[in-house]
Amino acid sequence: xxxxxxxxxxxxxxxxxxxxxxxxxxxxxxxxxxxxxxxxxxxxxxxxxxxxxxxxxxxxxxxxxxxxxxxxxxxxxxxxxxxxxxxxxxxxxxxxxxxxxxxxxxxxxxxxxxxxxxxxxxxxxxxxxxxxxxxxxx
Numbered sequence: 001x002x003x004x005x006x007x008x009x010x011x012x013x014x015x016x017x018x019x020x021x022x023x024x025x026x027x028x029x030x031x032x033x034x035x036x037x038x039x040x041x042x043x044x045x046x047x048x049x050x051x052x053x054x055x056x057x058x059x060x061x062x063x064x065x066x067x068x069x070x071x072x073x074x075x076x077x078x079x080x081x082x083x084x085x086x087x088x089x090x091x092x093x094x095x096x097x098x099x100x101x102x103x104x105x106x107x108x109x110x111x112x113x114x115x116x117x118x119x120x121x122x123x124x125x126x127x128x129x130x131x132x133x134x135x136x137x138x
Contacts, residue, residue: 057083
């Protein structure tokens, strides 16, 4: 795979399509020679991000899809999950699980499984950007 190569996928904002995103990222990670544990980490993190995008985003009929964009680098894979979002421009995300609160585990898992995770909200759009380094540099 070439540095900077981009794979883009757009899925309907519906739970049954999340598996397609997971499988696409899995195939890309295999081609990049990630090890089996890293591939499972990627699949779980992408699944959580897409599930959140489906569950909490796309409140309008303007663009009810979830966009997945992967960027290949020699030592890492960046995955962006983007969707329409009608909420506030900032949401606080704790770095630890609160055993007394329902929800929030997906965000916690993403942070634990990936090397970098960033959230961005602007102009009615939510973006989760996650980076996973290959085993050689992890």
